[in-house]
Amino acid sequence: MLMMCWFYCFDLAWFLYYAGGPLLMLCAMFALKRGIANQRKGLRKTAFIMMWGVSAKMFIIDPFMFPVAIKKKACSVAAQLEPLACNADGKGYPFIQFSGVVLFLVFAYIIYEYYKIHMPEKKIKHVTPDQVHLRFWANLAFVSTMTMVMWQLAPWVGYLTVGCIPGLFILFTWQELALLNLGLLTLGFWKLESCVWQFKVSERERMKYVQATWTPKDTLWMTVFIYIVTLGMSYVAHDIMVRTKSVPHACSLAQMQQNREDMNEIDSGDMDISR
Numbered sequence: 268m269l270m271m272c273w274f275y276c277f278d279l280a281w282f283l284y285y286a287g288g289p290l291l292m293l294c295a296m297f298a299l300k301r302g303i304a305n306q307r308k309g310l311r312k313t314a315f316i317m318m319w320g321v322s323a324k325m326f327i328i329d330p331f332m333f334p335v336a337i338k339k340k341a342c343s344v345a346a347q348l349e350p351l352a353c354n355a356d357g358k359g360y361p362f363i364q365f366s367g368v369v370l371f372l373v374f375a376y377i378i379y380e381y382y383k384i385h386m387p388e389k390k391i392k393h394v395t396p397d398q399v400h401l402r403f404w405a406n407l408a409f410v411s412t413m414t415m416v417m418w419q420l421a422p423w424v425g426y427l428t429v430g431c432i433p434g435l436f437i438l439f440t441w442q443e444l445a446l447l448n449l450g451l452l453t454l455g456f457w458k459l460e461s462c463v464w465q466f467k468v469s470e471r472e473r474m475k476y477v478q479a480t481w482t483p484k485d486t487l488w489m490t491v492f493i494y495i496v497t498l499g500m501s502y503v504a505h506d507i508m509v510r511t512k513s514v515p516h517a518c519s520l521a522q523m524q525q526n527r528e529d530m531n532e533i534d535s536g537d538m539d540i541s542r
Contacts, residue, residue, distance in 0.1 A: 405483035
C-alpha cells in the first residue's frame with residue numbers, strides 16, 4: 268500500500284488540485300440549482316460566491332502552477348505578441364498571466380449577469396422524475412459505466428485466452444470513455460436535482476417505506492462508486508503500460524481463432540506428455 272501511494276499519491280494530489288477548479292464550479296452550479304428549486308436565497312448567494320472564487324483560482328492562480336513545458340508551449344504561440352511573449356530568461360510568462368486575467372474578467376461578468384437573473388425569488392414549477400426521464404438517464408449511465416468496465420477487462424482476458432487484444436477494444440481509449448461516463452453521470456444527477464420533492468414533515472413517517480425501495484437515485488450513486496474504482500484501475504493499468512513501454516497488440520477475428528487453435532494444440536500436447 269505504501270509503494271502504491273509512493274508511485275501515485277503525488278500524481279493524484281496534482282490531479283485533484285487542477286481538477287478541483289472545474290469540480291468546484293460544477294458543485295456551485297448544483298448548489299445554485301438546489302437554491303433555485305428550494306427558494307433559498309442564502310444558498311444561491313453562496314453558489315455565486317463560490318463561482319467567483321473558483322474562477323479566480325482557475326484563471327489567476329493556476330497559471331502560476333502550470334508545468335514549465337505547458338508554459339513554454341503557450342508562449343511559443345504568443346512569440347510575436349510583444350510585450351506579452353515570454354521573457355528572454357524564460358521566466359515570468361506575462362502572456363499566460365494576461366490571458367488568465369482576461370478570462371477571469373469575462374467569466375466574472377457572465378456570472379454577474381446570471382446573479383441578476385437568479386437572485387430574485389421566482390415561482391418554481393416542480394417536476395416529477397418521469398417528466399425528466401430520470402430512470403432512463405440513470406440506467407444509461409449505469410450501462411455505459413459497465414461497458415467501460417468490460418472495455419478495461421477485455422485486453423487482459425484477450426491476452427489470457429487468445430494472446431492478443433480484439434481490435435474492437437482499442438478503438439477508444441480509457442480516457443475518452445471516462446469523459447463520456449463523467450458527462451452521463453453529471454447529466455443524470457442534473458436531472459435528479461430537477462426533481463427536488465417537497466413534502467410535509469407530518470407525512471414523512473407515512474412515506475418512510477419509499478426509502479426502502481431501489482430508485483434511480485440509488486442507481487446513480489452505485490454507478491459513481493463503480494466509476495471511481497474503474498477509473499483508478501484504468502489509470503494504474505495505463506501507467507504500467509507506459510512505464511514498461513508495452514504496446515497493445517490488436518488482432519482480427521481470424522488471428523484470434525488461429526491463436527486459439529494453437530493454444531488448444533499446445534494443451535493437447537501437454538496432456539499427452541503427462542500420460
